[in-house]
Amino acid sequence: MNIVIAGAGLIGQGWAIVFARGGCAVRLWDGDEAALARATTLISRQVNELENRGLLNDAQAVMARIQAVPDLALALQDADYVQENLPEVLELKQTFFSTLDTLAGPQTVLASSTSSIPASAFSEHLAGRSRCLVAHPVNPPYLVPVVELCGAPWTDPAIIEKARDIMQAIGQKPVTVNKELRGFVLNRLQGALLREAFRLVQGGYVSVEDLDVTVKDGLGLRWAFMGPFETIDLNAPEGVADYCNRYGGMFQDIAQEQTSIDAWDPALVHTVDQQRRALLPAADLLERRLWRDERLMALLLHKRQAEISQDAATS
Template sequence: MNVAVVGAGLIGQAWAIVFARGGCDVRLWDGDQQALDSALTLIGRQVAELENQQLLLDAASVMSRIQTSASLEHALSGAQYVQENLPERVALKQEIFSKLDTLSDPRAVLASSTSSIPASAFTEHLAGRHRCLVAHPVNPPYLIPVVELCGAPWTDESAVEKARSLHASVGQKPVIVHKELEGFVLNRLQGALLREAFRLVQGGCISAEDLDTTVKDGLGLRWAFMGPFETIDLNAPEGVQDYCNRYGDMYQSIAREQTSVDAWDAEIVADIEQQRRSLLPKAELLDRRLWRDARLMELLRLKNA
């Protein structure tokens, strides 16, 4: 399988690693030649680290499958799948998808990594709009495998299916979002939980630190290897229907207190910022991100075992 990765920033680099690790031949292109050169160096470092961490087998062979292209035409030549990673601006997406649609093999599937722009906003007027969709990763996709696939109303099911099949074949976990939704699914779920989290801290019910503990030493443990439906399915003797019969009234009653949609106000955001900084000074944010990635790698090894 030949894959073109368009845009060589952090997300583009990560996609190149994912596809090459999965056995695809990858051509990476960026409008900025300097960015393209340094991307290959950064990819090499990350691939070596993943080999160290036993999250890929053979760094040299992965690197041998990644080449940079001096022109977009070269990158697209022979590609059956294109993953686009330009900045999050509609005009940029429109412009690049117009080029991709013109220059690529008409049978290729064209996917955007956008987290915030629906495919319908940048593919409507394209001859090949039926083969365009969003394939939204979580950063970095070589550590967090879910990818949300979401077409426009005119996207062919076969294009979504080709994308699904490719992502599954390289070890990602594709999910299909059937309607264009703000935030797709992952951020909508995160938003629902965050809103209640802000509400509880703002109401003086719990500290930010204890709220985090409630998730990381409680609620989040099962969610790391089961989703919320499987969790409740296993939490009542007869499954999810039984669970809803037992606890539906409680959750409905709680929901009546969870309806506010006000913006997170400056005061509560500043309060949580202050609580976080007393737990983790700003100067230590970077180290803590490295710690997070190390833990994600351990968790991935555990789940792969």
């Protein structure tokens, strides 16, 4: 399968790794040839690290599947799927998708990595708009496999299914968002938790550090293996309905306190930032990000091994 990655920034680099690891021929394009060269170097470094961690086999073969192509028209020849990763600017995406729709063959799926712009906003004017969708990854996509697939009202359902098949074939975890909404599903869930986290800190109920402990050493441990519905299904003797009967009233009462839609207060943001900088100086942010990726690698490997063991036990 021929894949075009348009835009060689961090997300584009991540997608190139995902598709090449999955056995696809990847053409990496960027309008800045210097950025394209830098991206190839960074991808090679990360692919070797993934091999060292046991998360892919044969880094050399993976890199051989990735070709930097500075000519967009050439990159799009015989492409089966395009993953666009340009900046989050609507006008830029509208213009670029017009170019893609003109240059790419009619069979080519055109997907955007946008985290907030609906597909209808950048595809409505296109002759080939039925083949356009959002395929929103989580950064970095080679370590966090969820991909949200969301079409416009006019996106052909067969295109969504084709995108799902492609994502499953390369080891990602596709989620279909049935109707367009801003932020899709993951960012809306993340936003709801963040809003309550800021509110609890603002009210003096908990420190920034202890709030993070509550999630990473509490909710997060369960959520690494199951979602919120499965969590409550297992947290009452008779499952979901029993849980809702037991705790629904409590959550309804709490919800009355969670109705604010005010913007995050700048003073509150400053307070949270100060507490974070006391725990992690700004100069150490990059090192901590690298540590985060190492921990994600270890967790991903553990989950893969657990899935293999479970499959073996049920076969």
